[in-house]
Amino acid sequence: MSFVEYSDLIRDGDVAIVYLGHESMMHVKVKQGAQTQTRYGVIRHSSDLIGRRYGSKVTCSKGGWVYVLHPTPELWTVTLPHRTQILYTTDIATITMMLELKPGCVVCESGTGSGSLSHAILRSVAPTGHLHTVEFHQQRAEKAAEEFKEHGVDGLVTVRNQDVCKDGFGVSGVADAVFLDIPSPWEAVRHAKAAMKRQGPEDVRGVGRGGLRGDQHPGGPAEGPRRADRLPAAARLRRRPLRSDRRRRCRPHRDQASDPRRLEDHHPAQRDARSHGVPDLRLQTQDLKSSGF
Amino acid sequence: MADNVDEDAPYRIKEEDYVVLKRGDIFKAVQIVPKKKVIFEKQWFFLDNAVGQLYGSTFDIVPGGTLQPRKPKDAESPADAKEAGTDNRNIQDDGKSQKLTRDDIENFKEQGLTDQQIIQQLVDNSSTFIGKTKYAQDKYIKKKKKKYENIVTILKPSCRILALMYHGREPGKICHLRYDTLAQMLTLANIHAGSKVLVFETCAGLLLGSVMERMGGYGSVIQMYPGGGPVRAGVESFGFPAHFHDTLHEFPVCHVNALLAGTLDTAPPKDASAGRDTNSAADDVCDPEKEAREKQRGQRLSFKRKKLASAAALLEGRNADGLVIASRFHPCPVLMGMLKFLAPSRPFVVYSQYKEPLIECYTKLKEQGGAVNLRLADTWLRHYQVLPNRTHPVLLMSGGGGFLLSGTTVAADAPKPAGAQRAEGPAPKRLKVA
Numbered sequence: 001m002s003f004v005e006y007s008d009l010i011r012d013g014d015v016a017i018v019y020l021g022h023e024s025m026m027h028v029k030v031k032q033g034a035q036t037q038t039r040y041g042v043i044r045h046s047s048d049l050i051g052r053r054y055g056s057k058v059t060c061s062k063g064g065w066v067y068v069l070h071p072t073p074e075l076w077t078v079t080l081p082h083r084t085q086i087l088y089t090t091d092i093a094t095i096t097m098m099l100e101l102k103p104g105c106v107v108c109e110s111g112t113g114s115g116s117l118s119h120a121i122l123r124s125v126a127p128t129g130h131l132h133t134v135e136f137h138q139q140r141a142e143k144a145a146e147e148f149k150e151h152g153v154d155g156l157v158t159v160r161n162q163d164v165c166k167d168g169f170g171v172s173g174v175a176d177a178v179f180l181d182i183p184s185p186w187e188a189v190r191h192a193k194a195a196m197k198r199q200g201p202e203d204v205r206g207v208g209r210g211g212l213r214g215d216q217h218p219g220g221p222a223e224g225p226r227r228a229d230r231l232p233a234a235a236r237l238r239r240r241p242l243r244s245d246r247r248r249r250c251r252p253h254r255d256q257a258s259d260p261r262r263l264e265d266h267h268p269a270q271r272d273a274r275s276h277g278v279p280d281l282r283l284q285t286q287d288l289k290s291s292g293f
Numbered sequence: 294m295a296d297n298v299d300e301d302a303p304y305r306i307k308e309e310d311y312v313v314l315k316r317g318d319i320f321k322a323v324q325i326v327p328k329k330k331v332i333f334e335k336q337w338f339f340l341d342n343a344v345g346q347l348y349g350s351t352f353d354i355v356p357g358g359t360l361q362p363r364k365p366k367d368a369e370s371p372a373d374a375k376e377a378g379t380d381n382r383n384i385q386d387d388g389k390s391q392k393l394t395r396d397d398i399e400n401f402k403e404q405g406l407t408d409q410q411i412i413q414q415l416v417d418n419s420s421t422f423i424g425k426t427k428y429a430q431d432k433y434i435k436k437k438k439k440k441y442e443n444i445v446t447i448l449k450p451s452c453r454i455l456a457l458m459y460h461g462r463e464p465g466k467i468c469h470l471r472y473d474t475l476a477q478m479l480t481l482a483n484i485h486a487g488s489k490v491l492v493f494e495t496c497a498g499l500l501l502g503s504v505m506e507r508m509g510g511y512g513s514v515i516q517m518y519p520g521g522g523p524v525r526a527g528v529e530s531f532g533f534p535a536h537f538h539d540t541l542h543e544f545p546v547c548h549v550n551a552l553l554a555g556t557l558d559t560a561p562p563k564d565a566s567a568g569r570d571t572n573s574a575a576d577d578v579c580d581p582e583k584e585a586r587e588k589q590r591g592q593r594l595s596f597k598r599k600k601l602a603s604a605a606a607l608l609e610g611r612n613a614d615g616l617v618i619a620s621r622f623h624p625c626p627v628l629m630g631m632l633k634f635l636a637p638s639r640p641f642v643v644y645s646q647y648k649e650p651l652i653e654c655y656t657k658l659k660e661q662g663g664a665v666n667l668r669l670a671d672t673w674l675r676h677y678q679v680l681p682n683r684t685h686p687v688l689l690m691s692g693g694g695g696f697l698l699s700g701t702t703v704a705a706d707a708p709k710p711a712g713a714q715r716a717e718g719p720a721p722k723r724l725k726v727a
Contacts, residue, residue, distance in 0.1 A: 004485060004486075004487075005485075005487055006488060006614050006636075006639070008612075008636070019665050019666065019701075019703075022666075025666075053637060053638075053704065054637065054638040055636070055637025055638030055639075055701075055702060055703045055704045056637065056703075056704045057703070057704060057706070067638075067665055067703045067704075068638075069638045069665075069701060069703070070638040070639075072483045072640065073483070074480065074481060074483065074640070075701075089477075089480060089481065090477065090672060092480060093473075093476040093477045093479065093480035093481070094473050094476045094477075096476065096479070096480055097452060097453050097456070097472070097473075097475070097476035097479065098453060098476075100451045100452070100453055102506050102507055102509055103485075103486040103507075103508070103509025103510075103511060104509060120480065123483070123485045124485060124507065126485060126486055126487075127486055127487065127511070128509075199300075199301050199304040199347060
């Protein structure tokens with residue numbers, strides 16, 4: 001399994017995505033002999049997962065069933081463990097197009113955060129590109145490096161634990177694209193310039209491109225996981241472990257269209273971006289399913 | 294010095310390259326052909342002087358139609374940092390503030406003054422310019438520049454630039470697919486190098502080219518086309534290297550049902566060649582030309598058959614990695630047919646300018662099963678003007694970007710497992726025998 005290449009069968013050591021129902025998924029590290037608890041019962045990795053095809057229906061011990069999906073950056077974005085506020089697929093898609101990412105690009109990114117955008121970039125620049133990502137928080141940098149290794153992409157990425165505003169990206173003159181998502185992105189602009197290619201990538205325009213994303217006012221609160229009340233509703237929901245849900249709610253049959261969980265159906269892709277110096281795109285999605293269709 | 298030039302070589306414009314001309318927000322895709330006149334924004338010029346320059350360079354169009362590289366350093370605008378007013382209470386809009394007449398300006402143009410000089414003249418001869426606020430002065434100069442500046446920038450084509458161009462120039466050709474919606478499609482369908490992607494589009498090749506760009510020449514793309522042949526005009530404008538086209542296949546949609554049923558016949562027909570043989574035996578004396586034409590036709594047909602067979606072979610495995618649909622046709626039958634070619638746990642995305650056809654697709658998919666994570670969404674795009682003290686949204690583009698239906702395939706349903714009883718009603722009552 002790799003996040004940048006499809007495979008057919010689930011193997012020991014893979015990361016798979018278990019689909020439990022609408023907007024309810026979780027990631028699972030497949031391990032010989034391990035078990036995963038879900039609200040429908042136990043999934044025994046050795047018998048239910050290893051050797052099965054991705055996309056199959058897996059019956060759990062209590063009789064319910066789930067689907068097991070091949071991991072993609074989009075599925076990872078909605079199931080990854082948050083260490084920071086992350087970017088969601090809607091913004092990631094626009095960023096990927098605006099930075100003109102394609103196989104072979106070299107990209108510099110800071111901050112890594114929880115790795116949501118990083119995985120998407122890796123998918124777009126594989127197999128010949130590279131991602132240089134900088135994270136100033138040591139544990140987050142280590143966790144990100146660990147995840148990249150687990151997901152089979154560590155050859156395509158270099159994680160550096162340093163402050164991009166002081167020490168830059170650690171490379172110079174190689175980047176086709178630079179992305180900044182830090183509290184004070186203007187402080188890193190000169191490092192971004194140093195990291196960019198002099199003439200631009202071999203098949204694009206004259207100057208390397210940069211995307212700035214500033215989510216805070218100058219001098220705003222310190223970097224770190226946002227306060228829970230500022231998280232979008234769906235992210236808040238994800239932080240609760242599923243086990244406690246089982247006791248609290250009596251679930252109706254999954255095939256019914258209405259589902260009490262989906263009342264808070266605001267799509268997390270709504271971002272409140274106030275950036276400087278770059279045309280800003282405010283994106284909203286309307287989920288028609290939430291109208292009880 | 295020589296090394297420097299070599300390093301830059303991939304970033305320099307070459308003859309026969311496909312490029313995009315840009316002025317302000319207007320784009321146009323052209324090919325660099327020596328001594329060929331190009332029209333862009335009501336101006337005629339030749340692109341010969343652009344060859345050898347770096348991509349992204351800006352050029353002046355001098356009278357006569359040649360391009361001249363523009364020095365980037367002269368950024369200081371006329372009347373910079375001079376006097377300015379505080380508000381517009383004393384400014385009368387009577388049309389008499391500009392002392393120069395139209396004839397005067399025509400004379401300037403004929404004399405060959407540069408656009409900077411003409412603008413400077415206009416500023417000097419405007420009685421109200423000094424009374425305007427700094428921001429109003431900037432706005433005035435910007436307006437004049439738009440009128441008198443003859444510049445064009447030459448860019449290397451990419452998905453982003455071509456999507457912006459098509460959306461601005463000919464949205465009808467691409468089913469009003471807005472560029473951010475295109476971006477969503479490419480990401481939701483997980484288009485990446487090494488996969489096998491099915492594309493069905495009537496967007497002048499823009500979507501197909503974008504998919505090919507994201508795949509970087511690795512993997513394969515199978516274009517399903519309605520009608521007689523695939524339309525790929527847009528793909529040329531991307532300027533892909535030749536080997537990218539080796540990954541591109543095509544398959545006609547009219548044969549999809551036959552392929553699914555296993556009845557598609559791609560073997561060469563036997564009697565046609567037999568017929569030719571007897572014919573030629575009789576006529577070979579008088580018509581060698583006709584024979585040659587027939588032979589060519591036969592070769593073309595067998596070439597087409599081979600391509601059909603190779604595309605069919607790729608599809609038959611039913612292990613495609615992604616499906617993208619964006620066309621003016623109703624997506625339902627296309628989607629239902631093509632989903633069968635996808636492996637389980639693979640994403641698909643359908644675009645439509647209106648949401649009603651997608652609602653139908655959604656319902657059908659829910660009934661039939663085989664897809665999870667179904668999501669029908671649209672995105673809004675808002676542009677911002679970013680200037681010091683003047684940053685604000687410009688306009689809201691809403692409802693104009695089309696809708697997307699996305700989902701992930703799963704293995705087709707096996708007969709319902711025992712676990713389903715959990716939610717069925719109480720067991721039906723046993724009938725009492727009277």
